[in-house]
Amino acid sequence: MKSLNVGLIGTGYMGKCHALAWNAVASVFGDVPRPRLAVLAEASQDLAERKARELGFERATGDWRRLVSDPDIDVVSITTPNAFHPEMAIAALEAGKHIWCEKPMATKLEDAERMLAAARASGRVAALGYNYIQNPAMRLIRRILEEGRIGEVNHVRLEMDEDFMANPEDLFTLKSEASSGHGALDDFGVHPLSLLRALLGGVRRMCGHMAKPYADRPVQGGGRRKVETYDIATVLMELDNGASGVLALNRSAWGRKGRIFVQIFGSKGTVVYDQERMNEVQLYTVDGLKETQGFRTILTGPQHPPYDRFIPAPGHGLGFNDLKIIECRELMRRIGGEKAHLIEFEDGIRIERTVDAMARSAHEGRWVEVAAGG
Amino acid sequence: MKSLNVGLIGTGYMGKCHALAWNAVASVFGDVPRPRLAVLAEASQDLAERKARELGFERATGDWRRLVSDPDIDVVSITTPNAFHPEMAIAALEAGKHIWCEKPMATKLEDAERMLAAARASGRVAALGYNYIQNPAMRLIRRILEEGRIGEVNHVRLEMDEDFMANPEDLFTLKSEASSGHGALDDFGVHPLSLLRALLGGVRRMCGHMAKPYADRPVQGGGRRKVETYDIATVLMELDNGASGVLALNRSAWGRKGRIFVQIFGSKGTVVYDQERMNEVQLYTVDGLKETQGFRTILTGPQHPPYDRFIPAPGHGLGFNDLKIIECRELMRRIGGEKAHLIEFEDGIRIERTVDAMARSAHEGRWVEVAAGG
Amino acid sequence: MKSLNVGLIGTGYMGKCHALAWNAVASVFGDVPRPRLAVLAEASQDLAERKARELGFERATGDWRRLVSDPDIDVVSITTPNAFHPEMAIAALEAGKHIWCEKPMATKLEDAERMLAAARASGRVAALGYNYIQNPAMRLIRRILEEGRIGEVNHVRLEMDEDFMANPEDLFTLKSEASSGHGALDDFGVHPLSLLRALLGGVRRMCGHMAKPYADRPVQGGGRRKVETYDIATVLMELDNGASGVLALNRSAWGRKGRIFVQIFGSKGTVVYDQERMNEVQLYTVDGLKETQGFRTILTGPQHPPYDRFIPAPGHGLGFNDLKIIECRELMRRIGGEKAHLIEFEDGIRIERTVDAMARSAHEGRWVEVAAGG
């Protein structure tokens, strides 16, 4: 595997997260060549230079187009606001770069479809930043399912809740404008749907509902403006595998900080996961004596790879940023021609089509079907 | 308040629970006269006599009609299988008895409507056995809501899960026959809906879905029989108060034993409750320093009446049967002409109409509305 | 088994608890004859009569001596403050009554020894009110230990914490007077030690420490008075079976309401129990695949007798008062000549000797040994 020269566009929440991952991946895993943090692009040259210093990139540019056309660059991390993804991703792919683009692909489905076409045409790796699937806990769940430990799955419940929109007196922002998307459904829904896809597959029928907890919000300088997006969404689902499901999303859920709650019911057991306790998996199986059956709390440890690459002792805990490091290594393996555990555009588009269908269903107040295979 | 002469029909799970409540209510509360456990009716005279001895009833009969027509009896506990409720309840009401009937009212909505008519015509108290609403924890939640501690409620999630139908190799029973009802929806749904009604009110629009985890089950003697009921149900809801909601029910949920999980989101906080930990309430509010906000686990205690009538020390724990004792005392107060916290037929019918509409919605695959006020 | 005529002395916290148990035991279990609630004694005739009405006793007396000498009475519940136990218990035993005395036996060890002598001389059953050992959860733990599910036990940690003494500005009461005993050690210590005895046996060596969180407390009318008792106690232990142990007690532990936390470590697993979640047992064993080992939360249910006598469905929850009902039935079986699971004076005295030795050890600042067998 040859070393990769990395370009990074954007240095916000996810930009820093990518930078930390590129910086750490070789030391953590020891089985991939150390990437060169080559170029960082930001909105201005000044900002780019400051951030390049902070994040350890060699060069800086205020023009992302120069980064994507730089012949020295092998792979581009795209971490700008979602509306910028299509243009940047397509340009990078057309310039022959591999890309690692934050989720969701785009704010409009047709843009995402164009991105997919560009990825197919380029023959390059186009991976999405669905890092929750990289959690060793999540891999353990996948293995539990694959090994039939809970039998055949027949029902799934997915919840994702945070509270950054919970205060009705917070100022009106872009998040409440229709141009930003539907609301919780696309802002949040893609995360639990990525877990669903990684664990069980797609959704074939769905009936959605969206709600506004607050009709309006204060505007800077006085007055109030009508909220245009839906901070709450709920969806009934029939999965490809025949199981029934529910999805519930709330970005105005006071007290929830990073909750993604997953309940998977099968014919021989149940698995439960809560992202706020990301180093734990709850498992109930019908093995053994009835009098001592119960949900067990499994703490992740070295027996749940690649936890062992971070810490040799069990129960010591990975953090959110560690998931990105795992994702980065999967991407590097994929670029190197190996099999990897990643959501690429081919799968990502299915998540976006599903979200689109859910929103349609909510607007039309009826069940909607998605073509087989999403 | 005069002492009541009690008749009990049925001595199964709920029959015993009623007997224990009638027996304990005066000693626990000290503010209601000791009821006389007068007559017990069972399927045969023999069984009735044995059970009367065990449960402390003075007389026994193998004919419930003799019990409901006994001039000595003031109030009749009806705890037989649901299909028997209509006939027994109507006969008792027509004989001028107060009744305490287990939920749900009936297996068919038209029967429940007839029961309501009989109750109205009789002028007697016709109460239902929705004992979960009697939990001091639930009363605390009601008070939290009424005092606006979590602001205006905008989203609710209700789950009820047990695992008595979870084993696909358990024999086919009545529970899997269409004659027993829809399945989880009426078997379970009424419980969370009773909490919803006691806390927040009714449901005006709904879109349901029902699923069968297992297509067939083994039959005694060999072979398999097709399952006719739905062990899983999920429903999107719009509440009378404008909030959005989700209801999810699963009586084949491995590992869940008596879980009724309630999440209520408001503009200033969130309340969470789990029936499997029935002496706890989770509350998040935005009061105080941001750095120490968090969900607090409130253990019920003497400050949450009527816990104090059972135990003077906090955190020592009530049990499921204690809820029935509280319900019994509410019923006695109601019969005595006082205000009481009970679900009577007038409210109960709204729960049953809601369940009926949910089932209709599931069968027709579309949203259904219920007339205002349920 | 013949029916018992019951006398009750005292109607406080525990008096009511006894009354409820005597009243419910036959209905709950169905396998013991219904006791006759014959006589209730309280400090005055008036109070006794009022309480007898409330709690369902036939007769009332303001003189407990009349109760214990009443030839009609078979068994006497003694639930008065601890200082009264010796006189009452000895009188009742000498009058040929069985007794059910609340714990601890006495405020002074020599009194407890006299009580034991009286019990031996009488040939009657002299049982103590250690109801926590009656929890089906606790019986499950005993069975787990007996079956070797966690191997050989080598370490135990016991904690008991409540917060009724936690407020330093609460008025000085009897609990802070030396005459009431040592403090947390005898007030609380007997409970976890009763669990220890029921599960694992006695303590042979110990080194204790006692502490006063608050030097003084306000006195009604002004001023402050020095606190004479120790609200906190900690003890190192060597158990009869060779295991090491720690005991920690705090009756000024803010936020703890009825916590008795038990951790038992063995060569093949670990058991954990928290009285505040009295329907749960935590069990870790090394069986099965390493990758899915974890502490499992076992919810008690019908498979954990005698839970089934209360409720046929699992996970629905017993309450604190239910434990007394179980204890009452054990007592009735014992009086009837059957084997029973009870702490009688013969075992109770060992608990009191242990507490006494712990206090001595704390006062003298050194390890103390207890004669083999307590």
Add this chain to the structure above:
Amino acid sequence: MKSLNVGLIGTGYMGKCHALAWNAVASVFGDVPRPRLAVLAEASQDLAERKARELGFERATGDWRRLVSDPDIDVVSITTPNAFHPEMAIAALEAGKHIWCEKPMATKLEDAERMLAAARASGRVAALGYNYIQNPAMRLIRRILEEGRIGEVNHVRLEMDEDFMANPEDLFTLKSEASSGHGALDDFGVHPLSLLRALLGGVRRMCGHMAKPYADRPVQGGGRRKVETYDIATVLMELDNGASGVLALNRSAWGRKGRIFVQIFGSKGTVVYDQERMNEVQLYTVDGLKETQGFRTILTGPQHPPYDRFIPAPGHGLGFNDLKIIECRELMRRIGGEKAHLIEFEDGIRIERTVDAMARSAHEGRWVEVAAGG
């Protein structure tokens, strides 16, 4: 602040952890200059070179003495087995290097005292790897204590449990040899004691006990060998601030993976922390309405610095390795002449003296005092 040239000795569990921290610290914090990972020393040149490549060090050596005498090096990470610390630390300090030495300082107290003398003589920074104190959760607790949120602390309980020695059939290793130290007491005790020191200060009197869960262990090739160390230790404590305390340690505690359980009781509230859920703090305070008091679970977030340097969203979770990055930045600030939150040799020696006194106390079976200030 000038950039630092870093030397690393050792590449085991903690060596890798140091390497990851040096590599990430500048990118995470953005306010310290990027360190140069200059030289890595391992037992052989070959191994050193392989590890240098993996962990991103420029040069490698099989001789640690060359590293500590390298004029290019500013600071040396010492992560070798504890027995090597004294020689390496003293050599590095004498060569004028700052050092970052893993805990504990040494296997014998006199060696630790020599290390302290060398540090004093050198005038260099000599920091210890007590990374648990760096957790934002722990800093929050410190702030809660300093602000008097739980009033005056009067009782503390500390537990540390893992299960790497729990299997009695695991082969005899160095950990069971007396030369490795006392056992759990020095292996584990320093961790909770570091938390205690960072939060509340030192221990002035103590009475310890040590126990061997397993008398012997199998030896490779057959037979069994007597265990010489104590996998379990328990200690009663009187703290410098007057509070009473208990310390319980068990490295054969089945099911515990990285549990450090801390309970701090004060006159106005209680704080509880569990290292296995390192992103949570439990807090009970007596503020507000009594009916809604309860332990609240605080999820760490950006309001708990320096969490914000890792992730801008709350509740997303830091991991164990992140704590080392925070420690690394504190060290860099300290070297740069700023105030920092670190345990240096001056404090570390107090922890080791405390452990030494605890072991003495256990061996002699009596209370032992430590000079004021440890």
